[in-house]
Amino acid sequence: MTDEELVVSARVDASAMDGLLKKYTPMVKGICARFFLHGGESEDLEQEGMVGLYSAINTFGAGGANFSSYAYSCIRNAVLDAVKKSTGAKHSALNDFVPIVEIKSEPYSVNPEDEVIKSEQRSEFLLKISKILSSMEFKAMVMRLDGVSVADIAVALGKKPRSVTNALNRAKTKLEDMYREGN
DSSP states (O other), rough: OHHHHHHHHHTOHHHHHEEEEEEHHHHHHHHHOOOOOOOOHHHHHHHHHHHHHHHHHHHHHHHSOOOOOHHHHHHHHHHHHHHHHSSGGGGHHHHHHOOSSSSOSSOOOOHHHHHHHHHHHHHHHHHHHHHHHHHHHHHHHHHHHHHHHHHHHEEEEHHHHHHHHHHHHHHHHHHHHHHHTTT
């Protein structure tokens, strides 16, 4: 079975879900290996990546990008969101805090419902643009939105920087047209 067929099966079959999760675990670990979660362990970051993978399985739609590219984007975005949260100014006091006395209380946490909604909105956006953009445009745009330089995107995609710039310009035009039409 192709990955796309496995995704459809995974939504109703636990063994297909387990198979996809196992197959893409090395991708999750590879992505997580490039990042550091301030105040957390590497396993915490991998767990965030697995949440991104699970989200990709549940939100992937046929057409547009292949599942592997879509999963990569969802995993990377989940990991980047976790890293940004851990290093943001909002959390700097907690990250740099050295306790004088250990306090037995529940730590402050972000509302999980808000986080799920935010993640689902991002996944819906990625799914929507994956149907409009070509595979190269989608990959380049997602990487660029994640702050990757054009030169690094060119290396990752095995293309010349000028080709990546052209793909980004085409993607930008298509997305502007999409928003003008109200989609």
